[in-house]
Structure formats: structure tokens, C-alpha cells
Amino acid sequence: MKFRTFAAFIAPSVLMMMIFIAAPLVSVFIQSFYQTQPIVDMVQVETRTPGFVTQTCVTETKPRPTPDDAGKMRTETNFIGWQRYGNVLEPAKARDAIRNLDPAALLAIDFWGALRFMLTFTFITLPLVIGLGLAIAIVVNNTARSVRGPVIFVSLLPFIITPVIGALAICWLFVGDGIRTRAMEHYSGTDIAIFAQGRAIEILMMFFRVWHVAPFAFVIFYAGL
Amino acid sequence: MGSTAMAACAFENTVPLKSLTAGFEAWKSVTSAMAECRNFTPELGQEFATKQPEAFAANPSLYHIGGVANETIVPLLNAGTIRPLDDLVAKYGQNLKPNQLFKVDGKIMAIAMMVHTQHLMNRKDILEQAGVAVPTTWDEVLMAAEKIKAAGLVDYLLGATTKAGWNFGEKFVNMYFGMGGALINADGTPSVNNEAGVKTLVTLKALTAYMDLEYLISDSTYVQQQFQQGKIAMANLWASRGGAMDDAAESKVVGRVDGGIAPTAMAGGAPATTLWWDGIVIAKNITDEEADAAFMVAMEGIDTEMVTAHNDDAIWLVEGYVPGRLAQGAIATASATPPKPSYPSTTTQGLMHSALGDNLSAFFTGEKSAAGTLAAVEAFHTTGAKEAGVLK
Numbered sequence: 012m013k014f015r016t017f018a019a020f021i022a023p024s025v026l027m028m029m030i031f032i033a034a035p036l037v038s039v040f041i042q043s044f045y046q047t048q049p050i051v052d053m054v055q056v057e058t059r060t061p062g063f064v065t066q067t068c069v070t071e072t073k074p075r076p077t078p079d080d081a082g083k084m085r086t087e088t089n090f091i092g093w094q095r096y097g098n099v100l101e102p103a104k105a106r107d108a109i110r111n112l113d114p115a116a117l118l119a120i121d122f123w124g125a126l127r128f129m130l131t132f133t134f135i136t137l138p139l140v141i142g143l144g145l146a147i148a149i150v151v152n153n154t155a156r157s158v159r160g161p162v163i164f165v166s167l168l169p170f171i172i173t174p175v176i177g178a179l180a181i182c183w184l185f186v187g188d189g190i191r192t193r194a195m196e197h198y199s200g201t202d203i204a205i206f207a208q209g210r211a212i213e214i215l216m217m218f219f220r221v222w223h224v225a226p227f228a229f230v231i232f233y234a235g236l
Numbered sequence: 237m238g239s240t241a242m243a244a245c246a247f248e249n250t251v252p253l254k255s256l257t258a259g260f261e262a263w264k265s266v267t268s269a270m271a272e273c274r275n276f277t278p279e280l281g282q283e284f285a286t287k288q289p290e291a292f293a294a295n296p297s298l299y300h301i302g303g304v305a306n307e308t309i310v311p312l313l314n315a316g317t318i319r320p321l322d323d324l325v326a327k328y329g330q331n332l333k334p335n336q337l338f339k340v341d342g343k344i345m346a347i348a349m350m351v352h353t354q355h356l357m358n359r360k361d362i363l364e365q366a367g368v369a370v371p372t373t374w375d376e377v378l379m380a381a382e383k384i385k386a387a388g389l390v391d392y393l394l395g396a397t398t399k400a401g402w403n404f405g406e407k408f409v410n411m412y413f414g415m416g417g418a419l420i421n422a423d424g425t426p427s428v429n430n431e432a433g434v435k436t437l438v439t440l441k442a443l444t445a446y447m448d449l450e451y452l453i454s455d456s457t458y459v460q461q462q463f464q465q466g467k468i469a470m471a472n473l474w475a476s477r478g479g480a481m482d483d484a485a486e487s488k489v490v491g492r493v494d495g496g497i498a499p500t501a502m503a504g505g506a507p508a509t510t511l512w513w514d515g516i517v518i519a520k521n522i523t524d525e526e527a528d529a530a531f532m533v534a535m536e537g538i539d540t541e542m543v544t545a546h547n548d549d550a551i552w553l554v555e556g557y558v559p560g561r562l563a564q565g566a567i568a569t570a571s572a573t574p575p576k577p578s579y580p581s582t583t584t585q586g587l588m589h590s591a592l593g594d595n596l597s598a599f600f601t602g603e604k605s606a607a608g609t610l611a612a613v614e615a616f617h618t619t620g621a622k623e624a625g626v627l628k
Contacts, residue, residue: 046623048623048624048625049314049624049625050625051625051626053423053424056340056341057339057340057341057342058338058339058340058341058581059337059338059339059340060306060338060511060513060578060581061335061336061337061338061348061351061513061515061553062335062351062511062513062570062575062578063335063351063511063551063553063567063570063571064335064570064571065334065335066334066335066337066339067511067575067577067578069578069580071580071582072422072424073582073583073584074424074582074583074584074625074626075314076314076315078316084315084316098619115603119598119603119604119612186450186453187448187449187450202449204448204449204450206450206452206453207449207450207451207452209601
């Protein structure tokens with residue numbers, strides 16, 4: 012294909028991506044160095060709040076944005092540099108935690124805890140999804156032609172179920188009084204509270220992810236077999 | 237609309253009006269009463285708080301009447317998108333009681349129609365069986381729970397709206413105020429990492445020993461269902477959930493749940509809970525003619541007729557309300573002396589509530605100590621307050 016034809020074909024798509032993805036990304040990145048705040052004054056305000064018998068009167072100092080002459084809220088924009096990133100990453104605390112080899116302190120910072128979860132989630136679910144998808148594809152490939160259709164249908168079902176419904180199903184199955192939990196409690200004789208443990212919820216999420224996406228891997232692999 | 241079964245609106249409204257309110261039962265009753273005046277389109281939903289600030293800031297405003305509470309009026313007040321109601325009240329508000337008016341700096345900014353609070357709902361039959369009186373302090377609650385546990389009468393002694401996030405923040409705020417603490421200093425800095433704060437955390441932790449282990453996902457509906465299924469004996473629950481206890485279609489404990497006063501945290505202190513009100517505001521960015529009509533329609537919506545027809549929907553502030561059995565606890569709480577605080581309507585309170593909601597669960601999962609958790613709450617609040625411009 013001549014390059015000009017190729018360029019003409021992808022031009023609309025590239026233009027859309029530039030306008031709706033690339034330009035906003037750059038703009039947001041630049042905006043992250045600025046902060047726009049309403050200009051507030053600390054004013055003494057008397058508030059009378061409705062009550063059942065009588066009002067409660069409180070006089071307190073609260074921040075109140077003051078409008079300008081036209082009645083609009085005034086805002087000011089300041090350049091703050093890397094402050095936003097600092098607030099999220101908390102480099103001083105993070106550096107201390109690493110220096111003291113204290114994982115608990117590092118993970119107590121929201122960002123690093125979330126990063127840890129994201130990495131565990133990705134590195135555990137991805138191999139499982141690919142492995143399971145490949146396994147299903149091989150099994151289906153070796154199935155008799157007569158049953159292959161229904162087997163494919165059943166294998167694809169988890170991927171078709173809307174994640175919201177799937178998540179609700181997991182909740183109903185595993186919450187304190189859920190169906191699966193009751194069954195497990197019956198067999199083990201002890202009280203089980205899966206949702207009370209953070210790690211248990213993470214495992215449930217990873218299980219759901221693998222269950223939900225493995226069929227997609229299966230479809231791709233099956234196409235190649 | 238305009239059914240003859242319920243007395244029709246006192247006047248015929250000719251100005252097209254719209255309202256945006258929350259979706260719970262009380263608002264459904266009020267907006268259907270307003271709709272009888274014709275030319276009125278209500279919009280109800282739990283997303284109202286997200287929509288309201290922008291909708292009211294539009295010129296002309298997208299809605300004429302707004303349904304608000306202590307917390308949700310703050311963005312509208314700050315942006316100045318609702319109008320003072322003094323002259324409208326003088327013209328059309330003869331039937332309003334003085335304690336229905338929400339005033340800021342002497343100007344009436346909202347008309348309250350109901351109050352709302354968390355109070356101690358309890359299974360009086362279980363308490364009687366175990367030989368315990370209805371507790372009036374949190375220490376008594378713990379002792380009562382221990383006695384009922386020893387008698388083995390119920391699955392879990394206590395329920396609580398301790399879902400991580402806003403609910404848990406609310407629980408903390410209620411208990412903390414009950415301990416006599418103030419969340420924000422006069423200069424806007426947070427003040428929660430102190431003796432009252434630690435006491436609050438320790439008391440809450442002691443209470444969780446008697447709850448279902450999954451209390452961090454327990455919101456109002458969860459607790460309501462626990463009561464309805466007969467799984468818990470006591471819980472500090474929102475008064476509006478009382479009606480559901482007697483709903484024969486869902487509840488196994490019809491007639492056995494009673495409303496008690498919210499327990500106090502300190503001897504001789506106020507009930508450890510906050511008072512909330514729900515009411516209407518009128519937008520600023522509408523014509524005076526529309527504002528007049530909107531106010532008249534709103535008055536129709538919260539008049540005595542509506543309250544008589546929907547008496548048990550809420551603890552109404554309107555003339556003609558007759559408190560039912562399940563409302564007694566909330567009313568006792570609302571009229572107690574010393575009086576409990578109203579939930580503060582300020583930006584800083586909203587920021588503190590978010591800080592609490594996001595950080596408290598660390599103490600309950602054992603990740604952080606009490607002091608560490610409260611320090612994290614203060615740091616979170618400070619960052620949020622600086623970003624919002626309320627703290628330099």
C-alpha cells in the first residue's frame with residue numbers, strides 16, 4: 012500500500028486520538044503543576060440550625076469563599092511544582108521506611124500500598140489467565156466434534172457475564188451469610204467471615220479476575236490452534 | 237396528579253418548576269404533595285448531592301427547589317447559589333414553626349421539614365429475657381451486651397453502621413462529640429489526635445467485639461437487615477430505618493424492635509450522636525416570579541396535610557405530626573438535655589469527615605495504633621484543607 016493511502020486511512024483515527032487522548036494527557040500533566048483554589052476568608056458566622064424543640068445557635072469561625080463585585084466566586088491559580096506528586100508519593104516517609112527496611116511503614120502510605128496490590132494482582136492473575144486459557148483451548152481442541160459447541164459455550168460464559176453481576180454474585184456467595192460461606196461453615200463447624208480479612212478479599216478478587224478473563228485467552232489461543 | 241382522595245393543592249401553579257432531592261421515603265411523600273399543584277417535575281435520587289452544586293450554579297439554574305441536609309447545603313452556601321428566604325417566609329410562611337428555619341448570619345437559607353438522627357434501636361424482648369434495662373450510656377451498652385451474650389439469646393449482640401468510609405466517619409464523629417471533643421481548632425487546623433480521640437477509638441474497638449466480624453462492610457441497609465432477620469439485639473441506627481422493622485413483608489421481628497435514646501459517652505453528657513435536618517432551598521439563579529411560585533409549592537409540599545397522610549415517614553418538624561412508637565427514641569434523643577450537637581455545616585467538617593472515613597479502618601484492622609491512625613487522619617485533613625484553600 013502506498014504510504015499516502017495508508018496515511019489517509021489512519022488520519023481520522025490518529026486525529027481523534029490526538030484530540031481526545033494525547034492533548035488532554037499533556038494538558039492534565041501541565042495542570043498538575045498548578046493549583047486553583049477559591050479565595051476564602053475566615054469569617055465569624057452565626058448559624059441557627061433547626062432542631063426538634065428549638066434551634067441550636069452556634070457562632071463559629073468558618074472559611075467562606077467571598078464573591079467579587081459581580082457575585083462570582085474568586086479563584087486564584089498558583090504554580091506549585093511537584094507538590095501534588097509529593098503529597099501522593101510522600102518521598103520523605105518512603106525514603107525513611109526503605110532505609111529502615113520497614114515494609115509496613117512503606118505500605119501504610121496509600122500510593123505504595125496500592126502499587127503493591129496492583130503488582131501482586133497483575134503478576135499473579137496474568138500467568139494464570141494465560142495458562143488457564145491455553146489449557147482450555149487444548150482441551151476444547153481435543154474434544155469430540157459433537158460436543159465441541161456446547162463445551163465452547165460453557166467455557167465462554169464467565170466472560171459474557173457483566174462484571175457488576177459477577178461481583179454481586181461473588182458478594183452473595185462469600186459474604187458473612189452467603190451461600191458458599193454457609194456451606195463452608197457447615198462442613199468446618201466454625202464461623203467464617205471472609206470479608207473481614209483484607210487478604211481474603213484480595214484472593215477473591217484475583218480468583219474472579221482469572222475466572223472472568225480466562226475465556227478470552229481461550230478464544231485467542233483456540234483461534235491459533 | 238390532582239387526585240381527589242388527597243385534598244388538592246391550595247392554588248394552581250402556572251410556572252413550570254423542577255426540584256432535585258434525595259430519594260428516600262420522606263422526599264417521595266413531599267414531592268408527590270408538591271406535584272399536586274401541577275406544572276411541577278420532581279427529580280429524586282441518591283446522586284443529588286453530586287448534581288446539585290453544578291446544576292444550581294448554572295444560569296438559569298437547572299432546578300428551582302433543592303432538597304438538602306446539613307452536609308449537602310454547604311457547597312450551595314459556599315458558592316452562593318441559593319437565595320435568602322426571609323421575604324418569602326414573611327409572605328407565605330405563616331404556617332412555619334420557628335425551629336424549622338436554618339439561618340446563617342441572620343438570613344434564612346433553608347426551611348427544614350424533618351430531623352434525623354442515629355439512636356439506639358433495640359430488641360426489647362431480648363433485653364427483657366436477659367434481665368437488662370435499656371442502656372443509656374455506652375458503658376451500659378457494653379455491660380448489657382456481655383449479659384445477653386452470656387444468656388446466648390442472639391447471634392450478635394450489636395450492629396453498627398461502621399462501613400469503611402462515610403459511615404465509619406459518622407460513627408466516629410458522633411462518639412467523639414459525645415466525648416466532648418472538637419474536631420477542628422479555631423484556626424482551621426485539625427484536632428483529633430488527643431485524649432478524646434483515643435478514647436473514642438478504644439470504645440469503638442470494644443464495641444466491635446460484640447459485632448459480626450464483617451463490620452467494616454456494614455452500612456445502614458446491612459444493619460437494618462440484621463435487625464429484620466433477628467440477628468442482633470441493639471444498634472445505633474438512623475431513625476428513618478425504624479419503619480422497616482415493622483414491615484411484615486421483610487421483617488421477622490415485627491413489633492419487637494423499640495427505639496431508645498442514643499447512649500451518652502460521658503456521664504452527664506449529651507447523647508453521643510449528631511442531629512441532622514433535611515429541608516428545602518430555593519435557587520438564586522431563577523426569576524423572582526419563579527422563586528415565589530417555587531416557595532409556595534414547597535410550602536404545599538411540607539404542610540400539615542402531607543404530614544398527616546405520611547406521618548410515619550420521618551420525624552417531621554411540621555405542625556400536626558404525631559410521633560409513632562418507633563419515633564420515641566429519636567425524639568427523646570432530639571430533646572435531651574444537655575442537647576446533642578447538630579452536624580456542623582462547614583467545608584472543614586466535610587474535609588474532616590472524609591479524612592476520618594478514609595483512615596479509620598487502619599486501626600480496626602490492626603495496621604496502625606490509635607495515635608498513628610489519628611495522626612494519619614490529621615495529615616490527610618491538612619493536605620485536603622490546603623488543596624481546598626481553607627488552610628494556608
